[in-house]
Amino acid sequence: MLAGDTDPWRSVGHAKWFDPLAALEDTKGIAFREAVETLETQWAKQVRATAAAKARWLSRVTHLKEAALPLKPEYAHEVLGNVLDDIRIQYAAAHTLNVWIRGVLAYTGLTAFEEDKSKDSKDSKDSKDGRLYYTIQDVGEGSECLELTVYTSHRKTPLHRIKPVGPEAAFSENRLVYLTVENALRYNSVVSVDKRTGKGERVLYESKDPRSQLEIIAGKDAVFVRESNVLEKRIGYVTESSVRWITPFKEMTLIPLTKTAFIENRHLVSAGKRTPLPHGEFCEEAVVHDDSASDDSASDDSAYVDSAYVVTVKDACSSLFRYDFLHHSFTPVLQCKTPSQIKLSSYTGTALLMRPDKPTEIINLRQGSPLLTFPEPVVLPFFKHGFATSADGTRIPYTIVSRVSHPKKVLVEAYGAYGISSTRGYPVKWLAQVEAGYAVAVVFARGGRENGDAWWSAASTAPRKHKTFEDVYAGIVAVQRRLGLLPRRCAFYGRSAGGWVAARVAQHRPPLCAAVFAEVPYVDVLRTTSNPRLPLTQMEYDEFGDPRRPADYAALLLLSPVDTVPLAFPDAPVVLARTALHDMEVSPYEAVKWITKLQAYGWKAWLGVDKNGGHFAGKKQQLVQAAENAAFLDKALSYGSSGTRKAVRHSSKGRTFNSTRRLKH
Numbered sequence: 001m002l003a004g005d006t007d008p009w010r011s012v013g014h015a016k017w018f019d020p021l022a023a024l025e026d027t028k029g030i031a032f033r034e035a036v037e038t039l040e041t042q043w044a045k046q047v048r049a050t051a052a053a054k055a056r057w058l059s060r061v062t063h064l065k066e067a068a069l070p071l072k073p074e075y076a077h078e079v080l081g082n083v084l085d086d087i088r089i090q091y092a093a094a095h096t097l098n099v100w101i102r103g104v105l106a107y108t109g110l111t112a113f114e115e116d117k118s119k120d121s122k123d124s125k126d127s128k129d130g131r132l133y134y135t136i137q138d139v140g141e142g143s144e145c146l147e148l149t150v151y152t153s154h155r156k157t158p159l160h161r162i163k164p165v166g167p168e169a170a171f172s173e174n175r176l177v178y179l180t181v182e183n184a185l186r187y188n189s190v191v192s193v194d195k196r197t198g199k200g201e202r203v204l205y206e207s208k209d210p211r212s213q214l215e216i217i218a219g220k221d222a223v224f225v226r227e228s229n230v231l232e233k234r235i236g237y238v239t240e241s242s243v244r245w246i247t248p249f250k251e252m253t254l255i256p257l258t259k260t261a262f263i264e265n266r267h268l269v270s271a272g273k274r275t276p277l278p279h280g281e282f283c284e285e286a287v288v289h290d291d292s293a294s295d296d297s298a299s300d301d302s303a304y305v306d307s308a309y310v311v312t313v314k315d316a317c318s319s320l321f322r323y324d325f326l327h328h329s330f331t332p333v334l335q336c337k338t339p340s341q342i343k344l345s346s347y348t349g350t351a352l353l354m355r356p357d358k359p360t361e362i363i364n365l366r367q368g369s370p371l372l373t374f375p376e377p378v379v380l381p382f383f384k385h386g387f388a389t390s391a392d393g394t395r396i397p398y399t400i401v402s403r404v405s406h407p408k409k410v411l412v413e414a415y416g417a418y419g420i421s422s423t424r425g426y427p428v429k430w431l432a433q434v435e436a437g438y439a440v441a442v443v444f445a446r447g448g449r450e451n452g453d454a455w456w457s458a459a460s461t462a463p464r465k466h467k468t469f470e471d472v473y474a475g476i477v478a479v480q481r482r483l484g485l486l487p488r489r490c491a492f493y494g495r496s497a498g499g500w501v502a503a504r505v506a507q508h509r510p511p512l513c514a515a516v517f518a519e520v521p522y523v524d525v526l527r528t529t530s531n532p533r534l535p536l537t538q539m540e541y542d543e544f545g546d547p548r549r550p551a552d553y554a555a556l557l558l559l560s561p562v563d564t565v566p567l568a569f570p571d572a573p574v575v576l577a578r579t580a581l582h583d584m585e586v587s588p589y590e591a592v593k594w595i596t597k598l599q600a601y602g603w604k605a606w607l608g609v610d611k612n613g614g615h616f617a618g619k620k621q622q623l624v625q626a627a628e629n630a631a632f633l634d635k636a637l638s639y640g641s642s643g644t645r646k647a648v649r650h651s652s653k654g655r656t657f658n659s660t661r662r663l664k665h
Contacts, residue, residue, distance in 0.1 A: 002184075002587040003027045004524075005531050012530050012547045019527060021562070021593045027581070035592050039607040046606055050631035057432060057634075058627035064431040065093075065623070067377035068359065073100040075374060077362060078347050080115065087133075089113060089347070094616035099135075101153070109619075111146055112136040114218060114346075115153075116171040116195065130154035132195060134169055134176065142614020143582040144185065148178055150195065160198030170218035170238075171195055177204070177223050177238055179214055184584050185535040187214045190225055190243055205236075205243040210538040217256055218346070220288040220305065224256040230542040231419075231457055235262055252453050253419070255286045257308050261325070265453045268310065268323055275328045278321055281312035282452030287344045289365060309333070309351070309365050311342045316397045316424060316450035318342040320351065320368060334368035338385045339399050339444070341424040354425030356399045356442065357383035374426075378403055378435050388443070388478035391470040394458075397444040398475045400482065401427060407439035409489045409637045412476050412513070416447035416468035417497035418543060419456035432630055439483060443475030445501070462529075462545025462555035469504045469559075476505070476512045488571075491515040491633045496586055496615070497522050497544075499577070503561035503594065511571045515636035517629060518577045520615055524590040525560035526553075535584060562594050568602035574636045575605040578625065580613035606632075 004025030008018050023031040047054065069075070069092070076088030076098075088100040097110040107113070116132035130153030139147045147163035166179025166187035176195040179187040189206040193199060207214055207227060217224040222237035227249075235256045236245035247254060252265040261270040263283045268275045277283060288308045308323045310330070316339040321330040334342065334353070343352040350371060353361045359374040382402040387395040400410070411433055415422045422442050423429075430440045444450040447459035447468040459467040480490055490513035494502030499521020506516040522528070530547045532538050545552035557563060575598060579591035591607055598605035608625065610617055617625060 002534070002584055002589075004527065004534065004587060004589055010527065010530055012553060014550050015547070015553050017526075021596060022527075024593050024596070025527070025587075025589045027587065027589055032589060032592065035596055036588075036609055039592065039595060040609055043606045043608045046632060047628055050628075050635055053631035053634065054627045057630040058623065060432040060435060061626045061630065062623050064377050064435065065428060067375055068426070068428045068431060069093075070375065071098065071105070073103060073105075075372075076100065077352060077360075078345050078350065080347055087115065091352075093619060093622060096616075107135060107137070110135050110137050111167050112169065114170065118171050118173045132159075132171065134171075136165065136167060136169060138614070139163065140614070141582050141612060142580060142616065142618070144584050144614060146181075148176075150176065150198065159196055162193070162198060166214070166216070168216040168218075170216050170223040172223045172238055175202075175240075177216060179216060183533075183535045186210070186539060190214060190216070190238065192238070202241065204238055204241065210532075211541060213539055219256055219258065221258050222256075226254065226256070229539070230460060231453060232542075253283060253449075255283060257286060257288050258305055261305075261308070263310065268308075270325055270328065273328055275323075275330070277310070277312050278319070278330050278332070279312075279314070281314045281319060282449070283310060284313040284318065284449070285311040285342070285344050287346070289349055309344060311344060311351075313421075313450060313452070315339075316399075316421065316444045318424075320365075322366075333365065334363065338383075339397060339424045339442075339450075341421065356380075356401050356424060356427065359426045376426075378431050380426075380434065381405075382407075382439070384482060386478065386482060388471070388474040390446075390467070390474045392467070394446070394467075394471070396446075396471045396475055397450060398441055398479060399424075400439050400441045400479060401434070402437075402439035403434055404437055407437055407483060408485075409433075409437070409491070409634075410439040410441055410479060410483055410485055411491045411493060411633070412441045412443060412479055413493045413498075414443040414445050414472045414475065414501050415494065415498040416445035416459060416472065416501055418447075419449040419453070421448045421450050422498075429626075432626070433634075436634070439479075441475075441479040443472050443479075445471035445475065460543050462547075462552040462559065465544065465555065465559060469501060472501050472505060473508060473512060487512055488514040488639070489637055491517060491637055492573075493517045493519070494521065495519040499523060499586070499591075500525060500561065504559070506573050506575050507561065507564060507566060509566070509569055511569070511573055514571075514573050514639070515633050516573045516575050517633060518575070518591070520579055520583055520586045521561075521577055521591055521594065522586050523561040523594040524587075526556045526563050527560075528587075528590070529556060534587070562590070562597060565594070565597045565601050565603075568598075568604075572603060575603060576608070576629065576632055577605070578608045578610065578629075580610035580615070580617065582612070582614040585615045 006026045008022040073088045076090045078089040080087040090098040099107040134150045148165045149161045150159045164181040169178040175192040177192045180189040182188040190204040192202050211229045215226045226235050231251045233254045234249045235254045236243045255263040310321045312319050318340045320334040341354045349365045357380045359376045361370045362372040380401045384400040427440045445468045449456045492505045492513050499518040502518035503523045547553040577591045579588040595605045595607040
């Protein structure tokens with residue numbers, strides 16, 4: 001369990017403050033254990049009170065999730081035909097992989113998987129040992145202690161294991177390149193070993209800056225390394241003894257393609273020539289794919305690479321283009337006019353097309369035509385895409401889906417951090433609610449990257465973070481207005497950094513919804529950002545704020561949920577939070593402190609504690625929790641009259657407010 005600092009006094013030089021709940025940061029201490037026991041007892045009563053509803057929801061949740069993403073090889077997202085005797089890879093819940101080898105489900109819950117494509121592996125393809133592949137998986141009960149294991153295709157016994165490692169690795173000729181770990185979650189060094197023995201360790205690069213994070217990206221002609229500190233990045237490639245940097249640090253997104261080509265936020269750079277991305281869009285993902293060469297060819301020069309496929313985004317709408325390296329030109333393959341996401345395959349010439357109102361499709365990169373459509377257990381004929389107007393006038397995209405044209409309840413979701421987009425795909429997580437007549441809405445707030453780097457940076461760091469919350473407030477009101485629903489028929493959901501958003505929504509006055517669900521929420525923001533010993537704090541100074549800066553401290557003091565809990569006000573939403581004792585990304589004490597303080601201030605607030613999970617729960621536990629959550633939220637949205645009210649705007653003392661007026665059916 002991740003512990004904080006139990007000293008109730010915290011000083012950042014220019015400011016000092018007192019936290020009466022600091023003792024709860026000792027996750028092995030008596031105060032924390034007693035608080036958890038009390039909160040567990042309270043939540044158990046809520047679960048028992050909705051036991052019958054939970055059973056119904058569990059049946060519905062289980063059936064629909066299994067129907068939408070069948071655990072069958074024919075519904076794998078990627079197929080490596082005739083390589084290692086057929087491998088199929090399926091993207092599963094909680095960012096994990098399921099892998100079938102020769103028709104047998106070999107692995108579930110993997111963090112990463114890759115087969116050896118290097119030149120010297122071709123001769124071993126038909127040997128008695130076969131070709132190599134590696135797996136990376138969490139062996140720390142959800143605490144993200146990752147282990148890398150190397151296998152051969154013809155033997156079940158591993159060749160060697162390495163732990164702890166980072167979430168990516170890559171084969172490079174006769175070497176295996178991976179990341180080392182510092183302070184649980186910082187990936188600080190690039191290391192290579194002999195791929196068959198795991199011996200002969202070489203440190204290729206070590207980052208000394210505690211604010212930086214390293215990534216490994218397996219490319220066509222090299223293994224690439226990206227070093228990042230929020231928006232500031234640089235990229236390079238692995239040599240036998242070091243990392244050779246292609247770019248200096250730049251304050252923009254960078255995606256490597258070849259040793260002489262990469263993509264910036266709005267341009268593709270190849271052999272020194274900068275080509276703007278089409279239609280003023282922003283890069284989201286890219287992969288080199290040589291249409292004219294065989295899979296076994298490789299080149300050190302982008303002039304010998306036929307093409308790259310580039311995914312762009314604007315207003316949360318994705319498009320796919322083919323870039324011709326010879327003519328420095330883009331050709332459209334697939335363009336979407338409504339919010340969508342395109343995920344390129346790491347292994348094959350395919351991509352995933354995800355849209356809110358339709359199940360995922362696997363498409364052919366060259367033609368943009370569908371090869372496979374996943375099941376559609378709930379048809380969503382009601383789909384709306386619109387824009388809310390935030391406090392500063394910025395247009396904020398949102399989507400609404402439902403199986404009925406006049407839903408009686410709505411669940412709104414948002415994230416808005418790290419340059420990570422909110423979900424733009426078929427709402428598998430919420431299918432049970434949708435089948436029950438809910439609408440599901442997603443607000444694409446700033447802090448994500450639905451409009452490139454500027455969209456991200458506009459709400460990064462503490463003095464600008466309020467824009468994420470204002471975007472979400474406006475989005476919730478716009479969704480309610482479009483559906484003609486009361487706030488009492490609305491629930492809000494936020495996860496991890498989105499839990500900060502959920503907490504701000506809960507504590508907003510006037511109330512925006514009747515229930516707030518915050519999963520593994522980041523809510524003790526001022527204490528966390530002022531404790532540099534925690535795993536992510538220093539790497540996130542430029543994402544969430546550094547209270548050693550007076551401006552950041554002043555902003556965080558106004559925005560940190562634990563530090564701004566008000567007395568419960570009329571119509572305050574009920575609050576449900578969930579945490580896990582092995583979570584290394586957001587310590588469980590954050591949610592414990594928040595819910596404890598909410599209750600002390602008169603709020604109806606509950607906390608579910610997963611004693612075995614980490615930042616993501618296991619599959620079985622996910623289903624049980626989903627049923628409990630659904631029963632609780634549905635009950636919260638069922639109180640009161642069945643009237644609706646229409647959102648209107650009024651002004652007072654120079655300020656504009658959103659309010660409502662009641663309508664009769």
